[in-house]
Every structure is written in C-alpha cells, then in structure tokens.
Amino acid sequence: MPPPETPLTPARILEATEDVLRRYGPAKATVVDVARALGVSHGSVYRHFRSKTALREAVTARWLDQEHDSLSRIARAEGPAADRLEDWLLTLFAAKRRKAGVDPELFATYLALATENSEIAARHVETMIGQLTTIVESGIASGEFTMRDARATGRALWDATAQFHDPVFAPRWSDPDMDPAFAAVCELLLDGLRAR
Amino acid sequence: MPPPETPLTPARILEATEDVLRRYGPAKATVVDVARALGVSHGSVYRHFRSKTALREAVTARWLDQEHDSLSRIARAEGPAADRLEDWLLTLFAAKRRKAGVDPELFATYLALATENSEIAARHVETMIGQLTTIVESGIASGEFTMRDARATGRALWDATAQFHDPVFAPRWSDPDMDPAFAAVCELLLDGLRAR
Structure with missing residues (x-):
C-alpha cells in the first residue's frame, strides 16, 4: 500500500x-x-x-488500449509499408498471446468485460482497423501497393487475421503450428496488396 | 417407424x-x-x-463430411481457378451458416462432438485444405495464379477465412456486416494469388 x-x-x-x-x-x-x-x-x-x-x-x-500506443507508432513510422504491416500484425499477435498466456484467468476476465461492454470493444476494433487503413494508405501513396479502397482493405486485413488476434482463438495460440500459419497468411495478404 | x-x-x-x-x-x-x-x-x-x-x-x-461432396465437385470442376475458389469459399460459408442458423442446438451438439473427437475434426480440416490446395494447383498449372507452394497456400486460405467457417464465430454469422466482410477478404486473397 x-x-x-x-x-x-x-x-x-x-x-x-x-x-x-x-x-x-x-x-x-x-x-x-x-x-x-x-x-x-x-x-x-x-x-x-x-x-x-x-x-x-x-x-x-x-486493457484494450494497452496495445494501441506501440501499434500506432508502427503504423505511423517511416519505411516500406509492407514491412510495417507485417511488424504491426506480428506485434499485435505477440501482445495478444502474451496476455492470454501469462495470465489466462485475467484474460478471461477481461474478455468477459469486453463482451459486456461491446461498445468499448467495437471502438477498439475501429481503432485497430483505422491503423491498418493508415498503413494501406501510405503504401498506396508511395506506389508500393496497388490502388484500392484503403478502408475496406484495412477491414479485410483485420478479418483475414482474426485467428491471430481474436480472443475466441486464444486456446490455440500456444500451438506450435501458429507461427508458420501466421507467416503464410501474412505473405499471402502482402502479395495481394503489392503492386507488381 | x-x-x-x-x-x-x-x-x-x-x-x-x-x-x-x-x-x-x-x-x-x-x-x-x-x-x-x-x-x-x-x-x-x-x-x-x-x-x-x-x-x-x-x-x-x-456431419463434418456433409459439405465434402459439393465442395469436392467445385474444387475439381473446369473453368478459372479464381471463380472456383470464390465459389468454394461461398458454398462453405453458406453451408456453415445454414447449419448454425437452422438448428443452433444441433449445431452446438455437433460442435461438442467434434471437439471431443478432435482427430475426426483434424481429418476434416485436412480434407478441406486438400481441396483448397487442388484449386491452387490448377490455377498455378493454368498460369492464372503465380507460382507458389500450393499446399502452404491452401492452408493460408483456410486460416485467412477462419471467420467464415470456424464454428467459434457462429454467433456472428447472422450479422449483416458478414457478407461485405467476406467479399472483401475474398478479393484480397484472390489478388494475392493472381498472376499479373
């Protein structure tokens, strides 16, 4: 005390x-x-x-905002958008895994609270999709990514990586298969974005 | 009787x-x-x-195999691989939604059985990824898709669409947002596969 x-x-x-x-x-x-x-x-x-x-x-x-700061810094950093996107997704996945792994009971508690306060959870998701949109926009602006609806793409990136951040999947995150699975999904998504 | x-x-x-x-x-x-x-x-x-x-x-x-036949026909059909992939994913999502929506109690029952018989569930997932791999292989063979590891890509397609077939997400499938979300993820994934 x-x-x-x-x-x-x-x-x-x-x-x-x-x-x-x-x-x-x-x-x-x-x-x-x-x-x-x-x-x-x-x-x-x-x-x-x-x-x-x-x-x-x-x-x-x-609790939900704890990741925002480091992720926001990545989203707004300099350098190739593809690297930032991968870094952002990796950082998010690592943070979620750490939270779920270190203190599974507290994680379950927070998950219950987030479900209860669904507006707060929805706002969190909007912030996350907003950061993904920022990365996509900068990749389009620099010519690294093909022209596309940045906002819809941000949302699609969030949805396509659900397995690596949605807490319903937490029981599978300790599975050793998850790392190669994450890498393969990232690669496929980046290939979809890249201007060739 | x-x-x-x-x-x-x-x-x-x-x-x-x-x-x-x-x-x-x-x-x-x-x-x-x-x-x-x-x-x-x-x-x-x-x-x-x-x-x-x-x-x-x-x-x-x-129960798990009920979708196999129609999906297998789509995976092995003629025509552009991109169309077949989209058709396959749509058919899978529609079948899952139908099952979860028509008879939610039976769906929960089967989900419990599938969790109990995790080897049978794992075999089901292998069959599904195998069909996706078949579509990717045919797209690579026809020059429609860029060269890549077909098997790893089949698995990445499965993982990136988890939100649209994994039963843990069933409570969200009635959400009207799910259709545009599905379309956006499909488009992004197909862009990643297509030879340009």
Whole structure:
C-alpha cells in the first residue's frame, strides 16, 4: 500500500481494480474491494468513477488500449509499408498471446468485460482497423501497393487475421503450428496488396 | 417407424442417432434411445457400431463430411481457378451458416462432438485444405495464379477465412456486416494469388 500522501489518481484506481479483478473475478469484485486495496474510502473512488459500471468500462478500455500506443507508432513510422504491416500484425499477435498466456484467468476476465461492454470493444476494433487503413494508405501513396479502397482493405486485413488476434482463438495460440500459419497468411495478404 | 422388413443399415442408424441427439443432447443420448427410435434391439445397433463411442464418431464424421461432396465437385470442376475458389469459399460459408442458423442446438451438439473427437475434426480440416490446395494447383498449372507452394497456400486460405467457417464465430454469422466482410477478404486473397 502506498503512503497516504500519494494522490489518488484514476490511473492508481485502475491499477488497483486490475488487482482486485485478478483476485476475485468480475462477478465478485466490488468498488469497496478496490477502495480497501487503496486504503481509501469508497467515496474517494466514486469521486473519480461515478459507478461500478464506469469503473469496469474504464478498466476494459485501458486493457484494450494497452496495445494501441506501440501499434500506432508502427503504423505511423517511416519505411516500406509492407514491412510495417507485417511488424504491426506480428506485434499485435505477440501482445495478444502474451496476455492470454501469462495470465489466462485475467484474460478471461477481461474478455468477459469486453463482451459486456461491446461498445468499448467495437471502438477498439475501429481503432485497430483505422491503423491498418493508415498503413494501406501510405503504401498506396508511395506506389508500393496497388490502388484500392484503403478502408475496406484495412477491414479485410483485420478479418483475414482474426485467428491471430481474436480472443475466441486464444486456446490455440500456444500451438506450435501458429507461427508458420501466421507467416503464410501474412505473405499471402502482402502479395495481394503489392503492386507488381 | 419403418416396417420391420426394412434392413437396418449404418445410414439408417446414423439418421436415427441424429434425431436422438437433437432431442436429448450429446450428454444424455444413449444407444438404447437410438435402438428404440429404430424399433430394434440395442444388440442390433451394436452389430453395426461396436460402442457408443464408435457411433458418436461416425455421426460426427458424417456431419463434418456433409459439405465434402459439393465442395469436392467445385474444387475439381473446369473453368478459372479464381471463380472456383470464390465459389468454394461461398458454398462453405453458406453451408456453415445454414447449419448454425437452422438448428443452433444441433449445431452446438455437433460442435461438442467434434471437439471431443478432435482427430475426426483434424481429418476434416485436412480434407478441406486438400481441396483448397487442388484449386491452387490448377490455377498455378493454368498460369492464372503465380507460382507458389500450393499446399502452404491452401492452408493460408483456410486460416485467412477462419471467420467464415470456424464454428467459434457462429454467433456472428447472422450479422449483416458478414457478407461485405467476406467479399472483401475474398478479393484480397484472390489478388494475392493472381498472376499479373
């Protein structure tokens, strides 16, 4: 427990909520548990998150957004679009696998929360497809990729790689076949994009 | 119930087993239920299927194989490989959707059986990838597709279209977005195969 003079920030509350979810699961975890973990009153938590629902939504959004920053940097980097696309997909797959593998129970908890907050999950997917669209647009602009509807292509790339990022497939991600399967799908998709 | 002189064939037993599974679910259905539905002794059923496990495996294999024939005809037909590939994927997706939509409970039952008999499910996937490989090979032979490892490509096509045939995605198949999503993925994959 941090010293009491540490200011109670939303970030600290969200971290404590993650710990509480990890310990009790989404069905049992309460705002009182979070407050207790922080050594504050539950009123102090409510000053930052007006309800248990708001707190759950924030923690789900944070979980889903954890990949956004590194992926966004890749999407906006310099260099060949094909390399960036492959790097982006690899980074996403590695992050998902790590999350599902290191802490499968917390992963299941978050999956349940994301299903519950389907609007937040939908917004996450839109952000991901937006980043893929950015890469496709830059590849078209540089002449590396053939001309095509960048947005529809971003979505098609997301859908065609579902097996490597959709949590319903998590039980298969430890399969040794997954790496060559991922490489083959990437290669086929890049061949579809490349101007020849 | 058919007249008693109708010979008891494996096909008739499997049909009765499907009815029984539909009614009682995989946990409760027994060989005695199947025999009763056929108006025969359970000994007569055991003469064709030596155990409940053998009967469940046979009914799972039959269910998984139902698409094989029409798909196999498409894979081996004449004409441009790109058209056949699109036709094959569309036919598969339509068949899966039909199965999941018409009779969701039986679909869940079969999904449970297929998970239980993972070797039979794996064999089914091998057959499907084999048919995709046949289409890719013929496209390469005719010069329509660029030269590539046909087998690895067949597998990549299977993996990249998982969202449109893997039963874990069944809850999303009624989504109106699925048709344009399928079309966009198909187009991207075909662009990857085509010799330009």
